Amino acid sequence: MTRASQALSGFIALLALASVGFAARHATSRRQANPQPATAAREVTFNRDVAPIVFHNCALCHHPGEAGPFPLLTYADVKSHARQIAFVTDKRIMPPWLPDPGELKFTDELRLSDEQIATLQAWVDQGMLEGSAADLPAKPTFSAGWQLGKPDVIVRAEKPYVLPASGSDSYWNFVFRNPVNRSHWLKAIEIRPGDKRLVHHANILVDREESGRRLEKEPGAGFGGMELIIESEAFDPDSHFLFWKPGSPPYVEPDGMALRLEKNTDLVLNTHFQPSGKPEPIQPTLGLYFTDKPATLHPILIQLDNDRLLDIPPGEKNFLVSDDFTLPVDATILAIYPHAHYLGKDLLALATFPDGTKKTLIHISHWDLNWQAVYRYEDPPLLPKGTTISMRFTYDNSADNVRNPNQPPKRVVAGNRASDEMAHLWLQVLPSESADSSVDPRREIQEALALHHIQNNPDDFEAHYNLAALLQMRGNLSGALLQFSEAVRIRPEDPIANNALGAVLLASGQVEGAIPHLKTALASRPDYFDAHYNLGNALASKGDFGGALTHFRAAVRLNPQDANAEANLGSALAETGNLKEARLHFERALQIDPKNELARENLEQLNRETQGHPN
C-alpha cells in the first residue's frame, strides 16, 4: 500500500518592509546670528580654510560619476557655485543630514559645524580668495569602479527603466532573479543604481517567494510603486537594512552578522528617482560580496507604526501619530530608520528605561523624504528588558506644506502610494543572548511585536499572520489555527493566508475544513505551487486520488525540482493503478533528492508488488 506524504510546505509570513517617503525640511539656519569674530576678522582663503571643508563634506557626492550635479574638487569648481554653497550650507540644505544633534551619535555624520558654515560665508563675503598654493590639502581621490573591489557576483537589471523627462518623483522596482545558484553568506551588496544624479535612494528586499516577479507585466520589466510588501519565510534573518543613498559607501556587515542568501531567491531593488529634464534610461547593477564567516549574531527588525490612527484631516498642521512598544528582552539598537512621506514634519523616537529615564534615539525636526536614510549608531545603546520605545511623528496636511501632494489638501490615510502617508519606525536590534537556552529572544520579540500590532489594530493582517506562523513554529496548532483564521477573516481571498490555514487544518486532521481554503487560495492564484501541493494532499487523504492527481501534476509543472511533489504524484498515480507512470515519478523524485524517503519506500513497495507483473 502506498501512502501520500503528509509533508506540508509553504508556511509563509508576511513581513512588510516599506521603503520610501517624502517631506518637508524647512530650511532654518542654526548658525549664530553673528559669525565668530575670529572668523570674520581673519582673511579666509580657499586653499587654507574652504578646501578642507569642501573636500571632506561635499566632494563625496560632488565628483564626476556621483550624485552631485557638479563637481566640487577645485578652486574654480567651488568658486563657480560659491554663493550657492554659502546659501545652502547656511540653511543646512547641504550637506543633506536630517537628524538633529543629540546625545547619541551616528556613523558617517554629515553635519557642518556653525564655525564651518561661518567660514564659507566669510569666504564669499571677502571675495572668494584662492590663497597660497602651499595651504591646499591633497585633493580627495575616488575610485570609479566597485568601491569594495571586484564583487563575487555581479547582476544587472534585465531591462532598463526609462525615467520620464518631467513630472513628479518616480518609484520603480527592479527584480534581480536568482542572483546565486547556491547558498552564500553575504557581507555586503554594492548598489550601483545607474546615473547617481537621478537616484535619491534605494532599498533592497530579499524576496524568496517571487512576490516581485508577480507584479511585473513582463519578465524583467520591473514594476512601479513606492512601498513594497514582500512575502517572506517566517523569520529567516532578513533583519538587515540593505539601503543605499548618494555618497554613502557600501555598508559591510560586521563579522558574524552576514546575511544568508539562498538560491531561488530574488533581490528586489526599490528606487526613488527625480526627473532631470531629459528621459533617462536606468539599469542598476548589484555587486554581491560573500564571506565564509557565517552569521553568529542575529539581529531583528522592529517596526513601530500605528496606521489605523493615521487619518489626517485636510488643513491639520500638527497631526500626531504615536506608538509605544516595550521590549520583552534586553537588546542593543544598532540602527534606526524613521519613515514618513510628504506630510511628515517632525519625527522623534524615544526610549524610556525601566527606571523612567528617557533617551532620544533620533529626532528629525525638519523631515525631508528626499534625504531619508538608515542611521547607524556609533555606540549602539543597550536597552534593558522593559524599556519602552516610542514613536512620535507629526504631520502637516495644510496647504502651507509645499510638499503636500494634494493641493488643496484632502483627508490622507495610511497607504503605500506617494499621496498616502506612512508613520513607520524601524529599528535594527540585536537581542542579548538569554541565559535560558530554551528561550529564543528573537522569537520573544517577534511574538511581542505581533501581539502589539494586533492590539493597535485587530484587523492587522500581517500581525495575525506572523503570530500564527510563530505559534505554529512552537507547535501550538490550535493557536495558529485561530490566528490564520483571523488573517482569512481580514482578507478572505488572500491566497497565502488561505493556503496556510488550509495547511494547518490539514495538519490537525481537519481535511474537510482545509479543502475550501486551499481552493480559495488557488482561485486567487492559480499558479500557486504550495496550494496545489497541499490540496493534492488533502484530496489524497480523503481517498480522492483522481482529484489529488490533478493538483500534484500542477505542482510538478510549477516546480519541477521539488522531490516531494514528484513523490506524491507518484503515490497518487500508484493509487489510481497507473504503476508505470508512478515509477517514473518516484525515480524522478530520487534523482532530485536521493534521500527522499517517501519515493524510496514507495519505489521499493512498487518493486515488490510488481514482481512478476512487469507493466
Next chain:
Amino acid sequence: MGRPWHTFRVGRLLLIAIVAAWLVSSGSLSRSAQNSALDLEGNPADPLKMAAGRVVVLVFVRTDCPISNRYAPTVQRLSAAHAGKAVFWLVYPSKAESAESIRKHEREFGYKLPALRDPQRVLVKESQVQITPEVAVFDAARRLVYHGRIDNLYEDIGRARSAATTHELEDAIAATLSGRTLSAGTAPAVGCYISDLE
C-alpha cells in the same frame, strides 16, 4: 542718450524713456561683440531686435544647474504652445560655456530653441535676472514686463512641490499678448546664482 533718431524709431512718446534706458545698457549701433549677446556662431545677436513685434521670452539657463535642467520640458512645451506669438530664447550667461557645450546641452535636454551666449551679461542686466532658471518677458515694444520664476514648482532649493500650482511665466505671456498690465510683481526664481559664474 537723446540722439534724434531715437524718437522716430519708436514713435510713441510714452515709450521714449524706456527705449532710452535700454540704449544705455546695450550700447549704440556701433556696439561690438564686447557688449552684446552672441549667437552660437559668435556673431552679436539682439533677440529683442529680431522679435519683429512679437513678445520675447528670455530663459536664462546653466548647463550644470539641476533645477534649471529640470525645467527643460516645461520651457520646451511653453515655447511650442506660444509659437508665432512669443519668441523664446535660451540664454547661457557664462563666459566659460562654449558654443559646442551649449549645443550638446540643448541636444541632451531636447531643447529646440535658439540659444545665445551672454558672457558680458548684457541680457542679464537688461532682464534684471539673478538666477538660473529665470525668465524675462518683453512686450513688443521691448519693455520688460516680467522677470522671475517660471512657476512655483520649487519653493526653495530642496523644497519642491509635486506639481506647480502657480504659473507666472504663462500668466505674464498671456497678459502681455492681451495688452493687460501684469498685476503680480516679480516672483523670485529658485535655482543657481548667475553671479557665481565666471
